Amino acid sequence: MKLPKKFKENWIDGLTSGKYQQITDCLCDEFGFCAIGVACSVAGVPEEKLMKTPNINKDLIVEYNLPFNDCTDELVDTIIELNDHEYLQFNQIASFIKEHVEAIDE
Helix, strand or coil: CEEEHHHHHHHHHHHHCCCCCECCCCCEECCEECHHHHHHHHCCCCHHHHECCCCCCHHHHHHCCCCCCCCCCHHHHHHHHHHHHCCCCHHHHHHHHHHHCEEECC
């Protein structure tokens, strides 16, 4: 699993910032964000585009040049599993990303 270095850093920073309340089952709602929603937010996707969206989609990936291959990207699937099914906290997900995702030059 690989991500552009700056995107990876910004995502980890967002997850550990304390700025985002954690939710499950959608990218964003009135209560907070899931881990993928945080990735989208720190990449500049407006909150209204994420609101109550169940998962990342091809339109978001293309429109905001997100570094995911598609909505079935292995990393996306893994992070959804950690956030929505294993209920890991954002700092634990950030640690997973640090350890398992290779940073590549853009």
